[in-house]
Amino acid sequence: MALSRLSLRSNNPFLKPTATSLPPSTRRHVSTDTTPITIETAAPFTSHQCDAPSRSVSTSSAEILSFFRDMARMRRMEIAADSLYKAKMIRGFCHLYDGQEALAVGMEAAITRRDAIITSYRDHCTFLGRGGELVDAFSELMGRKRGCSDGKGGSMHFYKKDASFYGGHGIVGAQIPLGCGLAFAQKYSKEENVTFVLYGDGAANQGQLFEALNIAALWDLPAILVCENNHYGMGTATWRSAKSPAYFKRGDYVPGLKVDGMDVLAVKQACKFAKEHALKNGPIILEMDTYRYHGHSMSDPGSTYRTRDEVSGVRQVRDPIERVRKLLLSHDIATEKELKDMEKEVRKEVDDAVAQAKECPTPEASELFTNMYVKDCGVESFGADRKELKVTLP
Amino acid sequence: MASLLGRFCRKLVVPGSAHGARMVSTTSSCGSETVKSLNLYSAINQALHIALETDPRSYVFGEDVGFGGVFRCTTGLAERFGKNRVFNTPLCEQGIVGFGIGLAAMGNRAVVEIQFADYIYPAFDQIVNEAAKFRYRSGNQFNCGGLTIRAPYGAVGHGGHYHSQSPEAFFCHVPGIKVVIPRSPREAKGLLLSSIRDPNPVVFFEPKWLYRQAVEEVPEHDYMIPLSEAEVIREGNDITLVGWGAQLTVMEQACLDAEKEGISCELIDLKTLLPWDKETVEASVKKTGRLLISHEAPVTGGFGAEISATILERCFLKLEAPVSRVCGLDTPFPLVFEPFYMPTKNKILDAIKSTVNY
Numbered sequence: 001m002a003l004s005r006l007s008l009r010s011n012n013p014f015l016k017p018t019a020t021s022l023p024p025s026t027r028r029h030v031s032t033d034t035t036p037i038t039i040e041t042a043a044p045f046t047s048h049q050c051d052a053p054s055r056s057v058s059t060s061s062a063e064i065l066s067f068f069r070d071m072a073r074m075r076r077m078e079i080a081a082d083s084l085y086k087a088k089m090i091r092g093f094c095h096l097y098d099g100q101e102a103l104a105v106g107m108e109a110a111i112t113r114r115d116a117i118i119t120s121y122r123d124h125c126t127f128l129g130r131g132g133e134l135v136d137a138f139s140e141l142m143g144r145k146r147g148c149s150d151g152k153g154g155s156m157h158f159y160k161k162d163a164s165f166y167g168g169h170g171i172v173g174a175q176i177p178l179g180c181g182l183a184f185a186q187k188y189s190k191e192e193n194v195t196f197v198l199y200g201d202g203a204a205n206q207g208q209l210f211e212a213l214n215i216a217a218l219w220d221l222p223a224i225l226v227c228e229n230n231h232y233g234m235g236t237a238t239w240r241s242a243k244s245p246a247y248f249k250r251g252d253y254v255p256g257l258k259v260d261g262m263d264v265l266a267v268k269q270a271c272k273f274a275k276e277h278a279l280k281n282g283p284i285i286l287e288m289d290t291y292r293y294h295g296h297s298m299s300d301p302g303s304t305y306r307t308r309d310e311v312s313g314v315r316q317v318r319d320p321i322e323r324v325r326k327l328l329l330s331h332d333i334a335t336e337k338e339l340k341d342m343e344k345e346v347r348k349e350v351d352d353a354v355a356q357a358k359e360c361p362t363p364e365a366s367e368l369f370t371n372m373y374v375k376d377c378g379v380e381s382f383g384a385d386r387k388e389l390k391v392t393l394p
Numbered sequence: 395m396a397s398l399l400g401r402f403c404r405k406l407v408v409p410g411s412a413h414g415a416r417m418v419s420t421t422s423s424c425g426s427e428t429v430k431s432l433n434l435y436s437a438i439n440q441a442l443h444i445a446l447e448t449d450p451r452s453y454v455f456g457e458d459v460g461f462g463g464v465f466r467c468t469t470g471l472a473e474r475f476g477k478n479r480v481f482n483t484p485l486c487e488q489g490i491v492g493f494g495i496g497l498a499a500m501g502n503r504a505v506v507e508i509q510f511a512d513y514i515y516p517a518f519d520q521i522v523n524e525a526a527k528f529r530y531r532s533g534n535q536f537n538c539g540g541l542t543i544r545a546p547y548g549a550v551g552h553g554g555h556y557h558s559q560s561p562e563a564f565f566c567h568v569p570g571i572k573v574v575i576p577r578s579p580r581e582a583k584g585l586l587l588s589s590i591r592d593p594n595p596v597v598f599f600e601p602k603w604l605y606r607q608a609v610e611e612v613p614e615h616d617y618m619i620p621l622s623e624a625e626v627i628r629e630g631n632d633i634t635l636v637g638w639g640a641q642l643t644v645m646e647q648a649c650l651d652a653e654k655e656g657i658s659c660e661l662i663d664l665k666t667l668l669p670w671d672k673e674t675v676e677a678s679v680k681k682t683g684r685l686l687i688s689h690e691a692p693v694t695g696g697f698g699a700e701i702s703a704t705i706l707e708r709c710f711l712k713l714e715a716p717v718s719r720v721c722g723l724d725t726p727f728p729l730v731f732e733p734f735y736m737p738t739k740n741k742i743l744d745a746i747k748s749t750v751n752y
Contacts, residue, residue, distance in 0.1 A: 091552035143730035170556035205484035
């Protein structure tokens with residue numbers, strides 16, 4: 001078949017598409033083509049206490065193209081955030097997600113906006129995946145009123161209620177029991193929704209994870225615990241912090257799945273499988289094998305505990321965006337030029353959003369006292385010396 | 395609003411060192427001590443080197459301490475003393491402190507690092523229920539006196555909710571542990587060595603804002619500064635100011651400004667918050683008749699309340715004005731609003747004036 005000969009041109013060991021049912025007539029109208037096609041994931045899933053899902057992922061040209069665009073947008077946003085931080089327009093702590101985009105994008109493809117997501121402080125791209133606007137993200141980063149948390153949260157505390165995105169948490173692992181609580185409420189309401197609780201390999205050693213797992217399993221909660229294993233907890237590698245770095249097996253009595261987190265299609269398949277599983281059988285752990293290019297945060301150069309060769313090695317061989325690009329090219333869904341143009345558009349989108357966000361005002365000083373308690377609670381709060389300044393909270 | 399993005403400026407003068415104030419420290423004054431200009435993290439690093447050198451049964455551990463730590467306080471320790479004595483732990487504060495208590499119960503010195511004081515709460519149960527009460531409930535059969543918990547605390551200009559907290563008040567409420575907060579590199583080295591060698595569990599908060607900003611001449615030898623002894627770092631007659639840690643820098647600026655207006659301020663560094671040196675503060679307030687306390691933590695329930703109540707008991711008839719507290723606001727530590735939240739020099743100056751003119 002003409003197509004399989006074309007695909008052999010890319011010698012990438014990770015992309016060996018087998019039988020695809022892509023008709024040749026779709027070559028030029030790809031951006032709207034939703035004919036289902038099937039692609040195999042590069043690596044199989046490893047499972048614990050359950051049957052692994054099939055490697056054949058049902059998708060479409062339009063979807064894969066949207067993956068590319070969404071991931072490119074996320075990547076550009078993180079790079080723009082890097083520059084803004086260095087220019088001191090973003091203060092506080094800024095934890096970037098570049099390298100891990102496939103996770104946010106693949107997950108969204110498998111779920112609805114009624115399913116809840118809760119994550120840690122590395123939340124910019126998750127917010128975008130939930131339908132957040134670039135302008136809202138940059139405004140929040142720069143502490144402007146337009147931001148998704150009214151400028152009061154900052155980088156680590158993005159939220160989006162209408163998309164069931166429960167944020168954005170600073171304390172490592174604290175979001176896990178919270179997420180199980182969300183799942184409990186969902187089960188109670190019988191609306192067939194699930195909660196994805198994201199945490200990292202560092203948080204995997206927190207006691208509260210195991211407390212939450214036990215409760216979730218005991219009560220059959222529709223909670224999917226996703227361990228974003230980027231192999232470093234701040235500066236400590238997994239082999240130095242975990243006796244068992246097989247995080248998907250750590251649930252013991254809770255089933256688990258190990259997934260190549262840099263392959264967006266594998267992520268989609270795993271999340272789809274996990275959602276079905278959780279609604280029927282209770283909690284499941286997904287371990288996503290991924291990598292972050294930046295350090296832990298903008299205050300961490302990321303080079304004191306790992307070599308630059310390692311980082312560039314991953315970038316060359318496993319980069320999620322490059323893999324999708326090769327997939328699009330080898331399946332003839334788009335040309336190089338079209339993809340480059342798309343990246344240029346995305347870049348402009350991000351630049352425009354940054355410019356717009358820079359124009360936004362900062363919140364009023366009186367906002368310092370709002371939303372501590374419910375409105376009209378009337379509690380008194382004292383100023384610095386407890387005499388001159390007394391405020392009755394709104 | 396224009397300066398919201400920054401310039402929460404504090405000056406770099408280290409309080410006490412430039413004035414000929416009475417020094418209570420036990421630094422050996424044999425005249426030929428070599429000193430070196432060091433910043434806070436280097437001074438703490440030196441103290442840790444000395445502690446590990448002088449006691450072969452001492453250990454330093456915590457998150458990421460192996461490569462030097464996020465603030466470089468543990469640089470060079472793993473290389474010098476080996477990975478069996480200086481090691482990284484997984485990310486579990488409760489586990490780390492509990493582990494430290496156990497190690498100390500076997501007669502070792504465990505110097506535990508909690509990466510930011512904001513993360514100390516999972517370990518709160520271990521500190522309050524296990525460490526503080528061990529000697530008491532075992533009838534002195536066991537103790538974890540060798541335990542020292544170090545944590546960077548305090549505002550840093552842009553830390554936000556979870557990298558700026560001052561949780562000292564929670565720990566001052568626990569009989570059985572000690573709480574120590576140094577104000578400068580020289581103090582930090584001496585106080586840390588005292589804390590590590592003190593036969594009681596100590597929680598040692600380091601003002602992270604000063605890690606690089608504060609530079610001082612620090613003696614190179616092994617010296618200790620006694621715990622539970624406050625120091626009068628500036629003498630005066632009209633009002634007593636009490637503080638600790640990085641806040642003293644701000645208070646000293648306020649004292650200088652007040653002096654221009656003819657108010658003579660006495661500034662005291664408490665150093666140890668639990669058990670605190672009531673006598674020094676009492677003697678000072680009996681002299682001046684007025685007291686002002688300042689700390690970054692929120693005013694309600696902050697440690698200033700304890701100082702105020704105690705001084706009131708002891709000096710009631712000598713007081714010319716109510717005790718003033720200039721502290722953080724009763725809100726979560728904010729991100730963009732930090733300049734409004736902080737007890738700044740001007741707020742302190744205002745309070746000094748209104749107290750003196752009461």
